Amino acid sequence: MSLNTTIDLSRITNLESRATTNESIAVTLDDTAQQTIHNLNAPTFTATTANVTGLNNSLIQTTTVANTQWMAGMEDPYTYYWALGKFHSNIRDVELRAYMDNLILRSGRKAGATAGGISLITNDANTAGINSDINLSPNTSTGGVVKVNSNLNVTPPNNSNFYFYFDASANAGINWSDVAGTKLGCKLKFLTDGSAIQARKVDDSAFIPFAASSFVVGSMADTKEDVEEYGESVLEKIKGTKVKKYKLKNIDTPRQDIGIIFEESPEELQQDDGISLYNMTAMLWKAVQELSEKVEQMSGDKNNVKPI
Numbered sequence: 077m078s079l080n081t082t083i084d085l086s087r088i089t090n091l092e093s094r095a096t097t098n099e100s101i102a103v104t105l106d107d108t109a110q111q112t113i114h115n116l117n118a119p120t121f122t123a124t125t126a127n128v129t130g131l132n133n134s135l136i137q138t139t140t141v142a143n144t145q146w147m148a149g150m151e152d153p154y155t156y157y158w159a160l161g162k163f164h165s166n167i168r169d170v171e172l173r174a175y176m177d178n179l180i181l182r183s184g185r186k187a188g189a190t191a192g193g194i195s196l197i198t199n200d201a202n203t204a205g206i207n208s209d210i211n212l213s214p215n216t217s218t219g220g221v222v223k224v225n226s227n228l229n230v231t232p233p234n235n236s237n238f239y240f241y242f243d244a245s246a247n248a249g250i251n252w253s254d255v256a257g258t259k260l261g262c263k264l265k266f267l268t269d270g271s272a273i274q275a276r277k278v279d280d281s282a283f284i285p286f287a288a289s290s291f292v293v294g295s296m297a298d299t300k301e302d303v304e305e306y307g308e309s310v311l312e313k314i315k316g317t318k319v320k321k322y323k324l325k326n327i328d329t330p331r332q333d334i335g336i337i338f339e340e341s342p343e344e345l346q347q348d349d350g351i352s353l354y355n356m357t358a359m360l361w362k363a364v365q366e367l368s369e370k371v372e373q374m375s376g377d378k379n380n381v382k383p384i
Contacts, residue, residue, distance in 0.1 A: 144163055144164065145162045148160070157175065157176060158172070158179075214242065238250075239251060248268070249264055250263060262284050282324060317342060320336065
């Protein structure tokens with residue numbers, strides 16, 4: 077009794093970007109369970125061994141093809157479930173690929189076991205001079221064209237999601253959602269042009285407050301260039317900018333804030349679509365200096381007045 081079948085390897089070889097895409101193999105199982113693979117079209121495909129099991133075929137390749145080596149599982153003679161191995165010549169890597177909808181790595185725990193985690197350990201030999209990076213890269217684009225919006229999710233035990241996201245403009249962010257997948261609260265948004273980190277509402281409709289014990293602005297001399305004294309008077313600029321009372325749109329609070337309007341503010345304070353608090357503080361500092369000079373002048377004039 078014998079069983080003959082032909083498995084087309086072009087699906088995997090196409091993914092490998094190898095020059096030869098018409099490779100096929102013939103698998104023969106006889107009564108002594110001997111398996112042989114014959115090279116039909118690819119001159120560099122040498123003899124190796126294969127295993128066919130039950131209704132779901134599995135294939136093991138043990139002899140390298142162009143310095144590659146892989147193992148694959150099949151749902152049927154035409155559809156690969158997964159592939160594991162070395163897919164690229166002259167690159168020392170090992171890949172696990174899923175050709176279906178999802179790839180899931182899941183650990184179990186039998187009775188009496190004390191742990192059920194998954195450990196990722198890089199540079200196990202602790203070799204100096206090589207990296208130990210762990211890269212998690214949701215693929216959002218091909219050839220610079222954005223295909224999908226992708227999230228990098230971290231799911232705690234309560235099944236809510238803490239995730240890193242990438243929007244259609246390639247901006248990155250940090251957010252979270254509840255167990256039903258409803259996005260919650262606020263998010264940190266990292267602009268792709270590197271100009272700012274923003275605290276935003278979860279729907280990206282408005283800025284939100286950012287609280288901390290202090291905010292420190294870097295101001296070392298060696299970080300600045302074209303430094304010169306700011307000699308303009310600021311008192312008239314401050315007097316000409318009215319302080320307004322208002323409520324922010326898309327913020328669910330009855331509180332009214334006070335502040336100045338971007339379009340009405342001095343140009344020195346305008347930064348992107350907001351107000352630079354650092355520049356505002358420097359302007360107020362300059363105003364105090366100007367007022368101090370006026371007070372000193374008034375005090376000096378008073379002391380120079382001679383009695384009649």
